Amino acid sequence: MSLNGPSTLAVHGGEERRKPEHSLTTPIFQTATYPFRSMGERLAYNAGEIARITYGRYGNPTQRAAEAKLAALEGGEAALLFASGMAAVTTCLLTFLSRGDHALFVDQCYWQTRTFASRFLPRLGVETGFIPRWSPGEVERHVKGNTRVIFAEVPTNPHLHVPDLEELVAAGRACGAVVIVDSTMATPINLRPLKFGVDLVVHSATKYLGGHNDLLAGAVVGDEERVGAVKETQAYLGGIPDPHGAYLLLRGMKTLALRVGRQNETAMAVARFLEAHPKVRRVWYPGLACHPHHEVAKRYLTGFGGVVSFELAATAEETGRFIDALHIPYLASSFGGVESLVEQSAFTSFCAFAPEERRALGISDSLVRLSVGVEDPDDLIADLERALDEALS
Numbered sequence: 001m002s003l004n005g006p007s008t009l010a011v012h013g014g015e016e017r018r019k020p021e022h023s024l025t026t027p028i029f030q031t032a033t034y035p036f037r038s039m040g041e042r043l044a045y046n047a048g049e050i051a052r053i054t055y056g057r058y059g060n061p062t063q064r065a066a067e068a069k070l071a072a073l074e075g076g077e078a079a080l081l082f083a084s085g086m087a088a089v090t091t092c093l094l095t096f097l098s099r100g101d102h103a104l105f106v107d108q109c110y111w112q113t114r115t116f117a118s119r120f121l122p123r124l125g126v127e128t129g130f131i132p133r134w135s136p137g138e139v140e141r142h143v144k145g146n147t148r149v150i151f152a153e154v155p156t157n158p159h160l161h162v163p164d165l166e167e168l169v170a171a172g173r174a175c176g177a178v179v180i181v182d183s184t185m186a187t188p189i190n191l192r193p194l195k196f197g198v199d200l201v202v203h204s205a206t207k208y209l210g211g212h213n214d215l216l217a218g219a220v221v222g223d224e225e226r227v228g229a230v231k232e233t234q235a236y237l238g239g240i241p242d243p244h245g246a247y248l249l250l251r252g253m254k255t256l257a258l259r260v261g262r263q264n265e266t267a268m269a270v271a272r273f274l275e276a277h278p279k280v281r282r283v284w285y286p287g288l289a290c291h292p293h294h295e296v297a298k299r300y301l302t303g304f305g306g307v308v309s310f311e312l313a314a315t316a317e318e319t320g321r322f323i324d325a326l327h328i329p330y331l332a333s334s335f336g337g338v339e340s341l342v343e344q345s346a347f348t349s350f351c352a353f354a355p356e357e358r359r360a361l362g363i364s365d366s367l368v369r370l371s372v373g374v375e376d377p378d379d380l381i382a383d384l385e386r387a388l389d390e391a392l393s
């Protein structure tokens, strides 16, 4: 079967044509363990003569089906699902880092990835470094002889910076580091990092991959050898997905291309509207020419994504009033689902940071992050316009 277009791949990629009991969809295998018929079968399994699942922590058929689809979407040899995006990130880092190693985190990372890097990894004897803002040549200046992991998000959150992937990969090759890209914000519809030489892609599948704000999951995608190494660590740490969550993810991914295509278009329209609005001081959207990484984004991204961040010409209180005046987006953490979500970043995602840390990260009190859902763009824009008028008269 030729799976060329992104929607065909999202629906059919990784799918077995014949499924149990002639079912069209993959069933939920709600089981913790998988009995053997006899000791003979068990010994044959031990000797590697037969391959099969033995116990839930090592895999589940529904999970495997979702992994096969994600691997197909990312163009990777293998994928591995986790209980959450953080389980994927931390299990991956713990697989490739040991005492005495250095790990480099590029630009803004999800705040808990950043905190894990700054507080937790040093307890294990791993030195961590951060590049606060991406600019060309930066990564080369920060790598060391003992750098074993280079970790970046593309695009970053909330300023949607786009680090140069080929530069990251070249730096990783030079020092022998594993290059890991958290591509949650991009999705395989807008970016396939493995194509550019990145070693492993991680996702919070809670966001666009699941797409319906109803599940938590994470994923790692890459070559068999590295994903196999992460799987071994997962067996110890135990951050596995449950079969029902894996089913929801598999179902959600079938509409990924449709949803993300719509979200790309809506976010672009919203970003243009905001850019022209007198009460908006600045808009961060990589599809706009005013974004500092617009040219890099055009090189790597086939769509600019569904998140738009913007700073109002307003106080913290007025910004809060604007958010309260919105009717369509929910005030909630997360992004990437069918419902639009909004947050005042300083007091939600970044509320655990001290004001001076927030300032250093460029998180002002009037910064708003909007994740557009799949509502009609005109309705969303009308809602934003009305709320801006009401709150900032």
Ligand SMILES: Cc1ncc(COP(=O)(O)O)c(C=O)c1O
Pocket: 084, 085, 086, 087, 089, 110, 153, 157, 182, 184, 185, 203, 204, 205, 206, 216, 217, 218, 334
């Ligand atoms: C870019 C990114 N990576 C990882 C995570 C962690 O994912 P989860 O909440 O599924 O653990 C998040 C969560 O917001 C995220 O935004």
